[in-house]
Amino acid sequence: MPRRTELLGIAAELFAEKGFTNTTVRDIADAAGILSGSLYHHFDSKESMVEEILTSFQARLFEAYDEVLASDDDPRTKLERVVRLSFEAIDQHRAEVAIYQNDSSYLGGFERFGFLAERNAQMRTMWTDLVREGVAAGVLRQDLDVELVYRFIRDTVWVAVRWYRPGGDLTHTDVADQYLSILLEGISRA
Amino acid sequence: MPRRTELLGIAAELFAEKGFTNTTVRDIADAAGILSGSLYHHFDSKESMVEEILTSFQARLFEAYDEVLASDDDPRTKLERVVRLSFEAIDQHRAEVAIYQNDSSYLGGFERFGFLAERNAQMRTMWTDLVREGVAAGVLRQDLDVELVYRFIRDTVWVAVRWYRPGGDLTHTDVADQYLSILLEGISRA
DNA sequence: TAGGCAAGCAAGCAGTTGCTTGGTAGCGTA
DNA sequence: TACGCTACCAAGCAACTGCTTGCTTGCCTA
Numbered sequence: 001m002p003r004r005t006e007l008l009g010i011a012a013e014l015f016a017e018k019g020f021t022n023t024t025v026r027d028i029a030d031a032a033g034i035l036s037g038s039l040y041h042h043f044d045s046k047e048s049m050v051e052e053i054l055t056s057f058q059a060r061l062f063e064a065y066d067e068v069l070a071s072d073d074d075p076r077t078k079l080e081r082v083v084r085l086s087f088e089a090i091d092q093h094r095a096e097v098a099i100y101q102n103d104s105s106y107l108g109g110f111e112r113f114g115f116l117a118e119r120n121a122q123m124r125t126m127w128t129d130l131v132r133e134g135v136a137a138g139v140l141r142q143d144l145d146v147e148l149v150y151r152f153i154r155d156t157v158w159v160a161v162r163w164y165r166p167g168g169d170l171t172h173t174d175v176a177d178q179y180l181s182i183l184l185e186g187i188s189r190a
Numbered sequence: 191m192p193r194r195t196e197l198l199g200i201a202a203e204l205f206a207e208k209g210f211t212n213t214t215v216r217d218i219a220d221a222a223g224i225l226s227g228s229l230y231h232h233f234d235s236k237e238s239m240v241e242e243i244l245t246s247f248q249a250r251l252f253e254a255y256d257e258v259l260a261s262d263d264d265p266r267t268k269l270e271r272v273v274r275l276s277f278e279a280i281d282q283h284r285a286e287v288a289i290y291q292n293d294s295s296y297l298g299g300f301e302r303f304g305f306l307a308e309r310n311a312q313m314r315t316m317w318t319d320l321v322r323e324g325v326a327a328g329v330l331r332q333d334l335d336v337e338l339v340y341r342f343i344r345d346t347v348w349v350a351v352r353w354y355r356p357g358g359d360l361t362h363t364d365v366a367d368q369y370l371s372i373l374l375e376g377i378s379r380a
Numbered sequence: 381t382a383g384g385c386a387a388g389c390a391a392g393c394a395g396t397t398g399c400t401t402g403g404t405a406g407c408g409t410a
Numbered sequence: 411t412a413c414g415c416t417a418c419c420a421a422g423c424a425a426c427t428g429c430t431t432g433c434t435t436g437c438c439t440a
Contacts, residue, residue: 003417019296021212025398038418040399102292105352106209131377140377148360148368149377155349156342162295163341170338178338186376187321187330187339193387215428228388230429 004042007032009095011049016098020050020106050099051112057096058119061089065126075133076140082130083183084176086157090164091172097161127153153183194232197222199285201239206288210240210296240289241302247286248309251279255316265323266330272320273373274366276347280354281362287351317343343373 010031014023025046029036043049068081090097100116107113127150134140156179164175200221204213215236219226233239258271280287290306297303317340324330346369354365 019209019211021209022296024396026396034417035419036398037400037420041417046398106212134377139379141375141379144372144377145368148365149372151350151353152346152369152372155352156346159345159349160341162345175338178335179342182334182339182342182373182376184376184378185331186372186374187324187334188374189329189331214426216426224387225389226428227390227430231387236428 007039007042008049008053012053012095012099015050015053015103016095020046020099020103047110047112050103050107053096054100054104054107054113055115057093057100058115061085061093062119062122064089069126074139075130075137079130079134080180082126083153083157083180084173087160087164087172087176087179090158090161091166094161094164094166097158101158101161123154124150156183197229197232198239198243202243202285202289205240205243205293206285210236210289210293237300237302240293240297243286244290244294244297244303245305247283247290248305251275251283252309252312254279259316264329265320265327269320269324270370272316273343273347273370274363277350277354277362277366277369280348280351281356284351284354284356287348291348291351313344314340 007028011023011028014027014031017023018027024036025039026036028046028049029039032039043052064085065082068078068085071078071081073081104113104116108116128146131140131144131146131149135142135144135146160175164170164172166172197218201213201218204217204221207213208217214226215229216226218236218239219229222229233242254275255272258268258275261268261271263271294303294306294310298306318336321330321334321336321339325332325334325336350365354360354362356362
Protein backbone atom coordinates (compact mmCIF):
# COMPACT_ATOMS: atom_id res chain seq x y z
CA MET A 1 0.00 0.00 0.00
CA PRO A 2 1.38 3.42 -0.98
CA ARG A 3 2.46 5.55 1.96
CA ARG A 4 -0.02 8.20 0.95
CA THR A 5 -2.97 5.80 1.23
CA GLU A 6 -1.65 4.53 4.53
CA LEU A 7 -1.51 8.05 5.93
CA LEU A 8 -5.04 8.79 4.76
CA GLY A 9 -6.27 5.74 6.63
CA ILE A 10 -4.57 6.86 9.82
CA ALA A 11 -5.97 10.36 9.43
CA ALA A 12 -9.47 9.03 8.75
CA GLU A 13 -9.46 7.01 11.97
CA LEU A 14 -8.43 10.03 14.00
CA PHE A 15 -10.89 12.38 12.29
CA ALA A 16 -13.67 9.88 12.95
CA GLU A 17 -12.71 9.42 16.58
CA LYS A 18 -12.03 12.98 17.68
CA GLY A 19 -13.51 15.13 14.96
CA PHE A 20 -11.74 17.05 12.21
CA THR A 21 -10.87 20.24 14.06
CA ASN A 22 -9.99 18.39 17.25
CA THR A 23 -7.44 16.32 15.39
CA THR A 24 -4.12 18.12 14.95
CA VAL A 25 -1.61 17.40 12.23
CA ARG A 26 0.72 16.42 15.07
CA ASP A 27 -1.79 13.77 16.17
CA ILE A 28 -1.79 12.30 12.69
CA ALA A 29 1.99 12.44 12.41
CA ASP A 30 2.43 10.83 15.83
CA ALA A 31 0.10 7.99 14.90
CA ALA A 32 2.11 7.50 11.71
CA GLY A 33 5.44 7.65 13.54
CA ILE A 34 6.76 10.73 11.71
CA LEU A 35 7.03 14.45 12.39
CA SER A 36 4.16 16.77 11.60
CA GLY A 37 6.09 18.67 8.96
CA SER A 38 6.69 15.47 7.03
CA LEU A 39 2.99 15.15 6.34
CA TYR A 40 3.29 18.11 4.01
CA HIS A 41 5.48 16.12 1.73
CA HIS A 42 2.37 14.04 0.93
CA PHE A 43 -0.46 16.54 1.29
CA ASP A 44 -1.06 20.25 0.75
CA SER A 45 -3.03 20.72 3.94
CA LYS A 46 -5.12 19.04 6.59
CA GLU A 47 -8.20 20.02 4.61
CA SER A 48 -7.00 18.28 1.48
CA MET A 49 -6.72 15.08 3.50
CA VAL A 50 -10.37 15.08 4.55
CA GLU A 51 -11.39 16.14 1.09
CA GLU A 52 -9.68 13.14 -0.43
CA ILE A 53 -11.09 10.82 2.22
CA LEU A 54 -14.65 12.00 1.69
CA THR A 55 -14.69 12.28 -2.09
CA SER A 56 -13.27 8.83 -2.70
CA PHE A 57 -15.70 7.30 -0.22
CA GLN A 58 -18.70 9.06 -1.68
CA ALA A 59 -17.69 8.11 -5.20
CA ARG A 60 -17.68 4.42 -4.29
CA LEU A 61 -20.93 4.71 -2.32
CA PHE A 62 -22.89 6.39 -5.08
CA GLU A 63 -21.54 3.95 -7.62
CA ALA A 64 -23.13 1.19 -5.56
CA TYR A 65 -26.37 3.16 -5.23
CA ASP A 66 -26.51 3.76 -8.97
CA GLU A 67 -26.27 0.05 -9.66
CA VAL A 68 -29.38 -0.53 -7.55
CA LEU A 69 -31.28 2.36 -9.10
CA ALA A 70 -30.44 1.17 -12.61
CA SER A 71 -31.75 -2.32 -11.90
CA ASP A 72 -35.27 -3.38 -12.82
CA ASP A 73 -36.19 -4.34 -9.28
CA ASP A 74 -39.55 -3.16 -7.99
CA PRO A 75 -39.60 0.04 -5.83
CA ARG A 76 -39.85 -1.77 -2.54
CA THR A 77 -36.90 -4.02 -3.31
CA LYS A 78 -34.84 -1.04 -4.40
CA LEU A 79 -35.64 0.74 -1.15
CA GLU A 80 -34.60 -2.32 0.81
CA ARG A 81 -31.38 -2.73 -1.14
CA VAL A 82 -30.42 0.90 -0.67
CA VAL A 83 -31.00 0.65 3.08
CA ARG A 84 -28.90 -2.51 3.20
CA LEU A 85 -26.15 -0.91 1.17
CA SER A 86 -26.03 1.99 3.61
CA PHE A 87 -25.67 -0.23 6.67
CA GLU A 88 -23.01 -2.15 4.80
CA ALA A 89 -21.15 1.10 4.18
CA ILE A 90 -21.25 1.82 7.91
CA ASP A 91 -19.77 -1.62 8.50
CA GLN A 92 -17.01 -1.36 5.94
CA HIS A 93 -16.20 2.34 5.98
CA ARG A 94 -16.94 3.33 9.55
CA ALA A 95 -14.42 6.15 9.72
CA GLU A 96 -15.54 7.79 6.49
CA VAL A 97 -19.21 7.68 7.44
CA ALA A 98 -18.43 9.06 10.90
CA ILE A 99 -16.51 11.97 9.44
CA TYR A 100 -19.32 12.64 7.01
CA GLN A 101 -21.85 12.58 9.85
CA ASN A 102 -19.93 14.64 12.37
CA ASP A 103 -17.98 17.18 10.37
CA SER A 104 -19.79 17.82 7.12
CA SER A 105 -21.80 20.69 8.57
CA TYR A 106 -18.58 22.42 9.56
CA LEU A 107 -16.71 21.54 6.38
CA GLY A 108 -19.69 22.46 4.23
CA GLY A 109 -19.02 26.07 5.10
CA PHE A 110 -15.88 26.11 2.96
CA GLU A 111 -16.09 26.54 -0.77
CA ARG A 112 -13.87 23.60 -1.58
CA PHE A 113 -16.31 21.31 0.22
CA GLY A 114 -19.26 22.34 -1.90
CA PHE A 115 -19.39 18.77 -3.19
CA LEU A 116 -20.87 17.78 0.18
CA ALA A 117 -24.01 19.82 -0.47
CA GLU A 118 -24.21 18.40 -4.00
CA ARG A 119 -24.01 14.83 -2.72
CA ASN A 120 -26.63 15.65 -0.09
CA ALA A 121 -28.98 16.87 -2.79
CA GLN A 122 -28.27 13.76 -4.83
CA MET A 123 -28.99 11.61 -1.79
CA ARG A 124 -32.25 13.45 -1.13
CA THR A 125 -33.40 12.98 -4.72
CA MET A 126 -32.61 9.30 -4.58
CA TRP A 127 -34.56 8.63 -1.39
CA THR A 128 -37.56 10.81 -2.15
CA ASP A 129 -37.85 9.34 -5.65
CA LEU A 130 -37.75 5.83 -4.23
CA VAL A 131 -40.47 6.63 -1.69
CA ARG A 132 -42.61 8.33 -4.33
CA GLU A 133 -42.24 5.35 -6.67
CA GLY A 134 -43.26 3.07 -3.82
CA VAL A 135 -46.37 5.15 -3.21
CA ALA A 136 -47.18 5.23 -6.92
CA ALA A 137 -46.76 1.49 -7.15
CA GLY A 138 -49.19 1.06 -4.28
CA VAL A 139 -46.76 -0.68 -1.94
CA LEU A 140 -46.33 2.31 0.39
CA ARG A 141 -48.96 4.32 2.25
CA GLN A 142 -50.51 7.16 0.29
CA ASP A 143 -50.65 9.58 3.23
CA LEU A 144 -46.90 9.77 3.80
CA ASP A 145 -45.07 13.09 3.91
CA VAL A 146 -42.33 12.03 1.50
CA GLU A 147 -39.87 14.65 2.67
CA LEU A 148 -40.26 13.65 6.31
CA VAL A 149 -40.01 9.95 5.55
CA TYR A 150 -36.76 10.66 3.73
CA ARG A 151 -35.34 12.57 6.68
CA PHE A 152 -36.32 9.91 9.17
CA ILE A 153 -34.76 7.13 7.10
CA ARG A 154 -31.59 9.06 6.32
CA ASP A 155 -31.09 10.05 9.96
CA THR A 156 -31.73 6.65 11.47
CA VAL A 157 -29.55 4.84 8.97
CA TRP A 158 -26.50 7.09 9.05
CA VAL A 159 -26.51 7.97 12.73
CA ALA A 160 -26.17 4.26 13.43
CA VAL A 161 -22.47 4.80 12.83
CA ARG A 162 -22.35 6.21 16.35
CA TRP A 163 -23.19 2.94 18.03
CA TYR A 164 -22.67 0.19 15.45
CA ARG A 165 -19.47 -1.77 16.03
CA PRO A 166 -18.14 -4.02 13.24
CA GLY A 167 -17.35 -7.46 14.57
CA GLY A 168 -19.84 -7.15 17.43
CA ASP A 169 -22.84 -9.33 18.19
CA LEU A 170 -24.99 -7.67 15.55
CA THR A 171 -23.91 -7.84 11.92
CA HIS A 172 -24.84 -5.03 9.59
CA THR A 173 -27.33 -7.43 8.03
CA ASP A 174 -28.99 -8.00 11.41
CA VAL A 175 -29.34 -4.29 11.92
CA ALA A 176 -30.72 -3.76 8.42
CA ASP A 177 -33.22 -6.59 8.90
CA GLN A 178 -34.58 -5.14 12.13
CA TYR A 179 -34.70 -1.62 10.81
CA LEU A 180 -36.47 -2.56 7.60
CA SER A 181 -38.95 -4.60 9.57
CA ILE A 182 -39.71 -1.65 11.84
CA LEU A 183 -39.77 0.87 9.03
CA LEU A 184 -42.03 -1.15 6.78
CA GLU A 185 -44.33 -2.85 9.30
CA GLY A 186 -44.13 -0.64 12.40
CA ILE A 187 -43.68 -1.76 15.97
CA SER A 188 -47.36 -2.13 16.83
CA ARG A 189 -48.79 -5.59 17.19
CA ALA A 190 -50.72 -6.56 14.08
CA MET B 191 -32.89 38.78 32.68
CA PRO B 192 -29.60 38.57 34.61
CA ARG B 193 -26.54 39.24 32.50
CA ARG B 194 -25.24 35.80 33.33
CA THR B 195 -28.30 34.09 31.86
CA GLU B 196 -28.12 36.34 28.83
CA LEU B 197 -24.51 35.37 28.20
CA LEU B 198 -25.32 31.68 28.55
CA GLY B 199 -27.99 32.06 25.88
CA ILE B 200 -25.54 33.72 23.51
CA ALA B 201 -22.94 31.03 24.18
CA ALA B 202 -25.48 28.25 23.66
CA GLU B 203 -26.44 29.60 20.25
CA LEU B 204 -22.81 29.73 19.17
CA PHE B 205 -21.97 26.30 20.57
CA ALA B 206 -24.97 24.86 18.76
CA GLU B 207 -24.07 26.54 15.50
CA LYS B 208 -20.33 25.98 15.31
CA GLY B 209 -19.62 23.33 17.91
CA PHE B 210 -18.05 23.72 21.32
CA THR B 211 -14.36 23.62 20.40
CA ASN B 212 -14.90 25.68 17.27
CA THR B 213 -16.41 28.48 19.30
CA THR B 214 -13.82 30.71 20.93
CA VAL B 215 -14.37 32.80 24.02
CA ARG B 216 -13.72 35.77 21.75
CA ASP B 217 -16.64 34.68 19.54
CA ILE B 218 -18.92 34.65 22.55
CA ALA B 219 -17.62 37.98 23.83
CA ASP B 220 -17.99 39.57 20.38
CA ALA B 221 -21.58 38.38 20.11
CA ALA B 222 -22.24 39.84 23.55
CA GLY B 223 -20.52 43.12 22.72
CA ILE B 224 -17.82 42.84 25.37
CA LEU B 225 -14.16 41.80 25.51
CA SER B 226 -13.21 38.18 25.97
CA GLY B 227 -11.59 38.76 29.34
CA SER B 228 -14.82 40.20 30.69
CA LEU B 229 -16.50 36.84 30.33
CA TYR B 230 -14.36 35.59 33.18
CA HIS B 231 -16.09 37.98 35.51
CA HIS B 232 -19.17 35.77 35.07
CA PHE B 233 -17.75 32.29 34.48
CA ASP B 234 -14.75 30.24 35.55
CA SER B 235 -14.10 28.80 32.13
CA LYS B 236 -15.58 27.98 28.75
CA GLU B 237 -16.26 24.48 30.00
CA SER B 238 -18.28 25.71 32.96
CA MET B 239 -20.51 27.53 30.49
CA VAL B 240 -21.45 24.38 28.56
CA GLU B 241 -21.77 22.46 31.77
CA GLU B 242 -24.32 24.91 33.10
CA ILE B 243 -26.17 24.98 29.77
CA LEU B 244 -26.42 21.20 29.58
CA THR B 245 -27.20 20.38 33.20
CA SER B 246 -30.00 22.91 33.51
CA PHE B 247 -31.53 21.73 30.24
CA GLN B 248 -31.33 18.07 31.17
CA ALA B 249 -32.79 18.73 34.59
CA ARG B 250 -35.87 20.32 33.05
CA LEU B 251 -36.15 17.61 30.39
CA PHE B 252 -36.03 14.70 32.78
CA GLU B 253 -38.45 16.42 35.09
CA ALA B 254 -40.94 16.40 32.23
CA TYR B 255 -40.15 12.76 31.42
CA ASP B 256 -40.65 11.74 35.04
CA GLU B 257 -44.09 13.27 35.08
CA VAL B 258 -45.12 11.06 32.16
CA LEU B 259 -43.53 7.94 33.64
CA ALA B 260 -45.25 8.53 36.98
CA SER B 261 -48.67 8.85 35.34
CA ASP B 262 -51.03 5.90 35.09
CA ASP B 263 -51.27 6.06 31.30
CA ASP B 264 -50.96 2.78 29.41
CA PRO B 265 -47.53 1.90 27.95
CA ARG B 266 -48.37 2.96 24.42
CA THR B 267 -49.64 6.36 25.53
CA LYS B 268 -46.55 6.87 27.65
CA LEU B 269 -44.36 6.02 24.67
CA GLU B 270 -46.24 8.51 22.53
CA ARG B 271 -46.05 11.23 25.17
CA VAL B 272 -42.33 10.78 25.62
CA VAL B 273 -41.75 11.03 21.88
CA ARG B 274 -43.88 14.16 21.74
CA LEU B 275 -42.05 15.68 24.69
CA SER B 276 -38.74 15.10 22.92
CA PHE B 277 -39.81 16.83 19.72
CA GLU B 278 -41.16 19.64 21.84
CA ALA B 279 -37.75 19.96 23.51
CA ILE B 280 -36.15 20.25 20.09
CA ASP B 281 -38.61 23.02 19.28
CA GLN B 282 -38.14 24.97 22.48
CA HIS B 283 -34.51 24.29 23.33
CA ARG B 284 -32.90 23.86 19.93
CA ALA B 285 -29.46 25.06 20.95
CA GLU B 286 -29.22 22.85 24.01
CA VAL B 287 -30.29 19.74 22.13
CA ALA B 288 -27.86 20.50 19.32
CA ILE B 289 -24.97 20.87 21.74
CA TYR B 290 -25.96 17.66 23.43
CA GLN B 291 -26.09 15.88 20.06
CA ASN B 292 -22.91 17.25 18.58
CA ASP B 293 -20.51 17.71 21.45
CA SER B 294 -21.41 15.24 24.17
CA SER B 295 -19.09 12.56 22.82
CA TYR B 296 -16.19 14.99 23.03
CA LEU B 297 -17.21 16.48 26.37
CA GLY B 298 -17.94 13.04 27.81
CA GLY B 299 -14.20 12.43 27.81
CA PHE B 300 -13.72 14.87 30.67
CA GLU B 301 -14.41 13.87 34.24
CA ARG B 302 -16.56 16.87 35.04
CA PHE B 303 -18.95 15.85 32.26
CA GLY B 304 -19.57 12.41 33.69
CA PHE B 305 -23.19 13.41 34.20
CA LEU B 306 -23.66 13.06 30.44
CA ALA B 307 -23.04 9.32 30.61
CA GLU B 308 -25.34 9.06 33.62
CA ARG B 309 -28.13 10.84 31.81
CA ASN B 310 -27.56 8.61 28.79
CA ALA B 311 -27.98 5.52 30.94
CA GLN B 312 -31.10 7.01 32.47
CA MET B 313 -32.47 7.74 29.02
CA ARG B 314 -31.72 4.20 27.87
CA THR B 315 -33.47 2.68 30.87
CA MET B 316 -36.49 4.86 30.28
CA TRP B 317 -36.91 3.91 26.61
CA THR B 318 -36.16 0.21 26.93
CA ASP B 319 -38.50 -0.10 29.92
CA LEU B 320 -41.26 1.61 27.95
CA VAL B 321 -40.78 -0.71 24.99
CA ARG B 322 -40.66 -3.78 27.21
CA GLU B 323 -43.84 -2.70 28.99
CA GLY B 324 -45.49 -2.25 25.62
CA VAL B 325 -44.49 -5.75 24.59
CA ALA B 326 -45.66 -7.19 27.92
CA ALA B 327 -48.98 -5.39 27.58
CA GLY B 328 -49.40 -6.91 24.14
CA VAL B 329 -49.56 -3.62 22.24
CA LEU B 330 -46.10 -3.96 20.69
CA ARG B 331 -44.64 -6.79 18.57
CA GLN B 332 -43.13 -9.64 20.55
CA ASP B 333 -40.21 -10.19 18.16
CA LEU B 334 -38.63 -6.75 18.63
CA ASP B 335 -34.99 -6.37 19.61
CA VAL B 336 -35.67 -3.91 22.41
CA GLU B 337 -32.15 -2.50 22.45
CA LEU B 338 -32.24 -1.81 18.71
CA VAL B 339 -35.70 -0.28 18.82
CA TYR B 340 -34.46 2.04 21.55
CA ARG B 341 -31.46 3.12 19.47
CA PHE B 342 -33.54 3.71 16.37
CA ILE B 343 -36.08 5.82 18.25
CA ARG B 344 -33.48 7.81 20.17
CA ASP B 345 -31.45 8.53 17.05
CA THR B 346 -34.33 9.53 14.83
CA VAL B 347 -35.90 11.76 17.44
CA TRP B 348 -32.84 13.67 18.58
CA VAL B 349 -31.08 13.98 15.25
CA ALA B 350 -34.13 15.84 14.00
CA VAL B 351 -32.55 18.87 15.65
CA ARG B 352 -30.30 19.06 12.60
CA TRP B 353 -33.10 19.88 10.20
CA TYR B 354 -36.10 20.95 12.29
CA ARG B 355 -36.63 24.70 12.22
CA PRO B 356 -38.97 26.27 14.78
CA GLY B 357 -41.47 28.57 13.12
CA GLY B 358 -41.26 26.70 9.82
CA ASP B 359 -44.03 24.96 7.91
CA LEU B 360 -43.96 21.91 10.15
CA THR B 361 -44.71 22.30 13.83
CA HIS B 362 -43.11 19.95 16.31
CA THR B 363 -46.52 18.36 16.71
CA ASP B 364 -46.70 17.67 12.95
CA VAL B 365 -43.31 16.02 13.05
CA ALA B 366 -44.22 13.93 16.09
CA ASP B 367 -47.51 12.86 14.47
CA GLN B 368 -45.80 11.64 11.33
CA TYR B 369 -42.99 9.93 13.17
CA LEU B 370 -45.29 8.12 15.58
CA SER B 371 -47.45 7.03 12.69
CA ILE B 372 -44.44 5.60 10.87
CA LEU B 373 -42.91 4.06 13.96
CA LEU B 374 -46.10 2.41 15.14
CA GLU B 375 -47.72 1.43 11.85
CA GLY B 376 -44.84 1.30 9.36
CA ILE B 377 -44.77 2.79 5.90
CA SER B 378 -46.11 -0.25 4.05
CA ARG B 379 -49.63 -0.12 2.71
CA ALA B 380 -51.97 -2.02 5.00
C1' DT C 381 -22.27 61.29 50.04
C1' DA C 382 -19.52 57.47 50.96
C1' DG C 383 -19.14 52.53 50.26
C1' DG C 384 -19.90 48.35 47.90
C1' DC C 385 -20.65 45.85 43.89
C1' DA C 386 -21.76 44.26 39.22
C1' DA C 387 -19.87 44.84 34.75
C1' DG C 388 -16.41 45.65 31.81
C1' DC C 389 -11.67 47.39 29.75
C1' DA C 390 -6.70 47.05 28.36
C1' DA C 391 -2.89 44.43 27.95
C1' DG C 392 -0.65 40.44 27.76
C1' DC C 393 1.08 35.52 28.68
C1' DA C 394 1.99 30.72 27.74
C1' DG C 395 0.59 27.03 25.10
C1' DT C 396 -1.14 25.16 20.74
C1' DT C 397 -2.26 25.41 15.95
C1' DG C 398 -1.38 24.66 10.71
C1' DC C 399 2.21 25.17 7.89
C1' DT C 400 7.09 26.51 5.85
C1' DT C 401 11.90 26.13 4.97
C1' DG C 402 16.22 24.05 3.98
C1' DG C 403 18.37 20.09 4.43
C1' DT C 404 19.45 14.76 4.43
C1' DA C 405 19.25 9.51 4.09
C1' DG C 406 18.47 5.69 1.28
C1' DC C 407 17.28 3.44 -2.87
C1' DG C 408 16.81 2.28 -7.79
C1' DT C 409 18.65 3.21 -12.29
C1' DA C 410 21.44 4.85 -16.21
C1' DT D 411 29.39 6.74 -9.73
C1' DA D 412 26.45 10.32 -10.60
C1' DC D 413 21.52 11.35 -10.70
C1' DG D 414 16.85 11.72 -9.32
C1' DC D 415 13.24 10.46 -6.42
C1' DT D 416 10.60 9.29 -2.24
C1' DA D 417 10.37 9.87 2.43
C1' DC D 418 11.52 12.16 6.19
C1' DC D 419 13.93 15.44 9.83
C1' DA D 420 14.96 19.80 12.50
C1' DA D 421 13.76 24.15 13.56
C1' DG D 422 10.79 27.63 13.73
C1' DC D 423 7.10 31.25 12.50
C1' DA D 424 2.79 33.74 12.76
C1' DA D 425 -1.73 33.30 14.18
C1' DC D 426 -4.82 31.92 17.49
C1' DT D 427 -6.26 29.72 21.86
C1' DG D 428 -8.11 29.98 26.92
C1' DC D 429 -7.28 32.59 30.61
C1' DT D 430 -5.09 36.21 34.08
C1' DT D 431 -4.13 40.58 36.09
C1' DG D 432 -4.79 45.24 37.65
C1' DC D 433 -7.69 48.79 36.96
C1' DT D 434 -12.03 51.77 35.87
C1' DT D 435 -16.91 52.93 35.44
C1' DG D 436 -21.62 53.56 36.78
C1' DC D 437 -25.38 52.40 39.72
C1' DC D 438 -27.76 51.27 44.12
C1' DT D 439 -28.28 52.02 48.82
C1' DA D 440 -27.37 53.06 53.71
